[in-house]
Amino acid sequence: MTTPKTGCPLEKLNDLTPLSATTTCPDPAAAYQRLWTDWGGPVAAVELEPGIPAWLVMGYRELRAVVRNEQHYSRNSKNWRLLADGHIGADSGLAPIMFPRDNAYFSDGATHRRLRAPLVDGLARISEHRVARDVGETCDRLIDRLPADGQLDLVAQYAAQVPMLTVAGLFGIAPDLGDRLQTCVIALFGSGEDSAERFHEMETILTGVINEHHTAPAEDLTTAFLHHPCHRDDGEVLASMLLMLGAGWETLQVWIAQTLRIMLTDPRFDGKVRGGHLGIDDALDHVLWADPPMANQPTRWALTDTVVGGQRIARGDALILGLAAANNDRWAGAHDRHDPGNRAHLAFGVGPHACPAQRTSRIIARTAVETILHRLPDVRLAVPATEIPLHPSPWTRGPARLPVTATRALGQATPVPSPRSTEAPPNR
Numbered sequence: 001m002t003t004p005k006t007g008c009p010l011e012k013l014n015d016l017t018p019l020s021a022t023t024t025c026p027d028p029a030a031a032y033q034r035l036w037t038d039w040g041g042p043v044a045a046v047e048l049e050p051g052i053p054a055w056l057v058m059g060y061r062e063l064r065a066v067v068r069n070e071q072h073y074s075r076n077s078k079n080w081r082l083l084a085d086g087h088i089g090a091d092s093g094l095a096p097i098m099f100p101r102d103n104a105y106f107s108d109g110a111t112h113r114r115l116r117a118p119l120v121d122g123l124a125r126i127s128e129h130r131v132a133r134d135v136g137e138t139c140d141r142l143i144d145r146l147p148a149d150g151q152l153d154l155v156a157q158y159a160a161q162v163p164m165l166t167v168a169g170l171f172g173i174a175p176d177l178g179d180r181l182q183t184c185v186i187a188l189f190g191s192g193e194d195s196a197e198r199f200h201e202m203e204t205i206l207t208g209v210i211n212e213h214h215t216a217p218a219e220d221l222t223t224a225f226l227h228h229p230c231h232r233d234d235g236e237v238l239a240s241m242l243l244m245l246g247a248g249w250e251t252l253q254v255w256i257a258q259t260l261r262i263m264l265t266d267p268r269f270d271g272k273v274r275g276g277h278l279g280i281d282d283a284l285d286h287v288l289w290a291d292p293p294m295a296n297q298p299t300r301w302a303l304t305d306t307v308v309g310g311q312r313i314a315r316g317d318a319l320i321l322g323l324a325a326a327n328n329d330r331w332a333g334a335h336d337r338h339d340p341g342n343r344a345h346l347a348f349g350v351g352p353h354a355c356p357a358q359r360t361s362r363i364i365a366r367t368a369v370e371t372i373l374h375r376l377p378d379v380r381l382a383v384p385a386t387e388i389p390l391h392p393s394p395w396t397r398g399p400a401r402l403p404v405t406a407t408r409a410l411g412q413a414t415p416v417p418s419p420r421s422t423e424a425p426p427n428r
């Protein structure tokens with residue numbers, strides 16, 4: 001392990017810990033603590049992929065200070081020195097989530113506010129009751145495809161399927177096209193050889209959806225985006241749709257899978273399920289605190305030479321937001337984090353770029369968990385809890401597989417979950 005070298009350029013540091021060491025290990029708190037100790041504070045250098053370093057911000061206070069300071073920290077990767085210098089190839093696995101695109105996510109200041117407004121306004125207009133009903137129906141359709149009894153993988157056969165189909169549903173996209181978009185997004189984030197082709201296919205599908213909505217408007221996000229005064233043309237609508245589908249996909253998958261995992265393995269939550277007193281909101285909140293879906297969130301780029309958490313940061317350096325580490329930092333109020341309703345966690349980010357879909361994604365995640373537990377009344381984990389493999393990503397931490405045995409209940413009407421406690425915490 002390299003000791004901190006004040007003033008040494010990030011790219012000159014050797015033997016850095018890979019960021020994925022924090023997400024693929026059994027004890028992430030210990031991994032973050034090691035980094036904190038090795039680097040003498042809440043900001044440590046890590047490796048994103050071989051030869052590509054970045055700073056990981058692990059302190060609750062430091063992280064909030066960085067994301068609220070748009071003058072010094074940009075969301076736009078055009079400010080990334082290593083990218084501008086040609087250090088990072090176009091085929092890098094970092095491309096899907098760190099290379100610049102013209103959308104709200106990669107914008108700053110006034111452009112960001114303009115491009116974010118349709119997302120916030122569109123989501124605010126959706127009826128929570130309708131989302132819960134549509135999501136429940138989508139989940140029921142997925143469950144109807146499962147074998148009637150035997151062994152299942154709740155990740156591949158359920159948690160991984162729900163997000164794309166339900167977010168596509170918000171845009172009025174039919175389930176068969178949602179399935180197609182799912183295949184494309186997997187190829188895209190897997191950075192496989194066909195990722196450019198699949199991205200083009202996504203654009204073609206969504207352009208078709210936009211054209212249909214021009215002639216036949218509906219009560220959905222596509223129509224809201226098309227009519228929003230802040231979108232200047234169909235190209236910007238397309239960019240916002242691609243952003244929403246990409247942003248909701250893996251985050252929701254991991255949130256649903258992690259919640260199912262703890263409900264099947266943690267006696268506190270398991271007892272509630274078996275006792276008929278469902279603690280699904282408690283379980284969802286527990287995951288957001290203890291194991292947030294985006295454990296390490298990309299990225300801010302320093303616009304000036306500066307100091308954060310005692311480390312010298314050079315202009316153009318990348319800073320990764322260590323949301324999981326910061327949630328468990330003592331400043332996060334970790335002592336009272338299981339108090340009902342305490343949502344001071346950073347799982348959805350904070351500041352101007354905080355997730356605009358907090359309310360909607362809670363309805364989706366809660367409905368997905370509630371529906372599968374209702375339809376698989378005797379569901380049991382098929383492997384010891386310690387043998388659940390983890391998804392190999394530096395960004396998210398969640399089960400790669402969740403093998404269970406279950407008998408599917410047939411012909412039961414799934415109750416429409418009530419859209420309670422969906423208020424989003426303020427963007428602190």
Ligand code: HEM
Binds near residue numbers: 349356
């Ligand atoms: C319906 C599903 C979801 C959609 C459509 C969605 C959409 C978005 C979008 C568009 C942004 C960028 C906003 C901006 O830059 O102004 C964003 C940011 C973010 N979202 Fe979500 N999201 C979803 C679910 C989730 C979930 C389940 C989580 C985790 C619990 C999550 C965590 C975050 C985080 C951490 C950020 C970035 C905050 C930052 O960098 O400051 N999102 N989301």
